[in-house]
Every structure is written in C-alpha cells, then in structure tokens.
Amino acid sequence: MGLRDLAKRLTTPVEELEQERLHDRLEHLHLTPISDLQPRSSTKVGGEVIRTRLTPYSGVQTFEITVSDGTGKVVALFTGRRHMTGLEHHRAVVLEGVARAQHGRLVMLNPAYTLLAT
Numbered sequence: 236m237g238l239r240d241l242a243k244r245l246t247t248p249v250e251e252l253e254q255e256r257l258h259d260r261l262e263h264l265h266l267t268p269i270s271d272l273q274p275r276s277s278t279k280v281g282g283e284v285i286r287t288r289l290t291p292y293s294g295v296q297t298f299e300i301t302v303s304d305g306t307g308k309v310v311a312l313f314t315g316r317r318h319m320t321g322l323e324h325h326r327a328v329v330l331e332g333v334a335r336a337q338h339g340r341l342v343m344l345n346p347a348y349t350l351l352a353t
Contacts, residue, residue, distance in 0.1 A: 254305035257283060260327060261304060269307035274336045280309060281329040281351070284322055302328060309334060309341045311348070327351035 266281045282304035290299050298316040302309050311330055313319055322328065332346030 257303065257305035264329065266304075266329065269302075269304045269309050269341070272307070272309065272334050272341055274334055274341065277331075277333050279329060279331045280304065280334075281327065282309075284324055284326050284328060287322065287324065289317060298322075300328075302330060307341075309343060311343045311346050313345055321350045322348070 260283075261281050264281055267278050269280050269282065272278055272280060280302070282302040284300050285303045285308070286299075286301035288299050290297050292299075292312055292314055295314050296317060298313045298319055300311050300313075300319075300322050302311060309330065311332075328351060329349040330343055330346040331348070332343040334341045334343045336342075
C-alpha cells in the first residue's frame with residue numbers, strides 16, 4: 236500500500252470504501268446488482284449478510300436475513316426456520332429467486348442460496 240492508497244483510505248467516506256470492498260469481492264460472479272433488481276422477475280444477486288433476525292410472517296416463524304452488495308439491500312425470508320447454518324453476519328451469499336416489493340423493501344421468499352467462501 237503506497238502513500239496514495241493510504242491517503243485515499245483516510246479521506247474517503249467509510250460507506251464508499253465498504254461499497255468498493257463488496258464490489259471487488261463479488262464482481263467475478265457476474266451477478267445482478269441489487270440496485271438493478273426488478274420486482275417479479277427471476278434473478279440472481281449476491282452480497283454479504285448484514286442483518287439476521289427471527290420474525291413472524293403470515294403467522295409462521297421466519298428466519299430473515301438482509302443482504303447488501305454495496306448498491307442496495309434485499310431481504311430473504313425463510314419461512315418455518317429459526318436458523319440456517321452458515322447464514323451469519325458478514326457471510327457472502329448468492330440468492331436466486333423472485334423478488335417483490337413489500338413494505339418499501341425488496342423481499343425474496345425462500346430463495347435458493349449458495350454460501351461463498353469467506
């Protein structure tokens with residue numbers, strides 16, 4: 236790391252550095268950026284898990300994760316699950332499914348997922 240790189244890291248906002256890091260981590264997979272995600276169309280997106288929680292969904296306990304790729308966020312709901320092994324904070328994951336808009340956020344219900352190497 237040279238002085239220019241250090242100067243850039245010290246003067247660039249943390250959010251921008253995080254976006255660059257996520258982009259660099261996922262760009263070789265050629266996924267759809269979450270910001271370009273179209274509701275009601277089959278898609279493949281990826282990012283890092285930034286939030287996990289248990290929540291009721293239509294009366295069924297649901298494991299919910301929020302995934303970010305630096306361009307946006309998508310929520311994946313896994314109905315009837317309390318935990319999914321490997322889906323933890325900062326874990327990179329690829330989600331495949333159909334997203335829809337729900338309460339001002341993009342949601343994928345029971346998507347197929349692939350855990351990426353850390």
